[in-house]
Amino acid sequence: MAKICVIGSSSMDLVVTSSRRPGAGETVLGESFKTVPGGKGANQAVAAARLGAEVYMIGRVGEDTFGTDILNNFEANGVNTQNVKPVTHLESGTAHIILAEGDNSIVVVEAANREVTPAYVDEAVDVIRNADIVLIQQEIPEETVVHVSALCAKFGTPLLLNPAPARMISQEVIDNASYITPNEHEAEILFQGVSPAESLRQYPNKLFITEGSKGVRYFDGEQEVLVPTYQVKAVDTTGAGDTFNAAFAVALAEGKPLQDSIRFANRAASLSVTKFGAQGGMPTRAEVEESL
């Protein structure tokens, strides 16, 4: 079984659906409200566990009811929570999501996730050393991502960096990462002033730009390749990126060839958009294999 270490955020998503999103200073009437566990780190951990990996989460929660719910949800999905320790002085992270006009807009309050520090990660250094792959995102402090990238380089553990939400990353982190998976918007911020085609060319078989319903683009050393995703009836795209990253990590950790890994990830992510919620749509291994 592939061993995956996920280092990242855990939060409670507070999700509102509305026919229209409010502008500044405006109030609109919504249609429904739900709380669901989320956070890019937690989402990717749950997705990887459903796809059959042995998943070790390194993260933090608050000592509040959201924290308990987040831990229960990890356990219900078979994610190891030995390294998800409560923070006493901060609340659990929350994400405030509006689903309107066929897309999502999100405000993230990091709270306990700010305590996923380099020193905290060091307490679980053996998990990183022993993993087949480490999966990390950017809802935790930047210095932690830098630190983890150096640890992965030192141990020879492959690192998949999902640079979301977007921020500038140092050349050192880019060099230490084995795989980097921005969406189109994140790629623009990461490689300012450089066209997508040029940046892909610069990082062959390392940079993978996800393009929503079009699929995934990368440069294979000789040419630019677009691996198309699968056509589905999209209900809610929340969690598509998280499912893609988790599935890509699982396939790579299992030693699948690159193109097969992308296809597996496209398949899993396309299934995820057919259902409501980030984790709500994340498919099981059997569901992905049946549909491939």
Ligand SMILES: Nc1ncnc2c1ncn2[C@@H]1O[C@H](COP(=O)(O)OP(=O)(O)OP(=O)(O)O)[C@@H](O)[C@H]1O
């Ligand atoms: N409408 C869709 N139909 C099929 N597959 C999709 C669709 N939207 C997304 N995907 C799959 O999910 C992957 C990631 O989507 P996208 O590039 O939109 O990432 P993202 O912006 O991080 O997603 P999100 O923030 O909505 O979770 C795509 O490369 C594709 O495999």
Ligand SMILES: [K+]
């Ligand atoms: K979804």
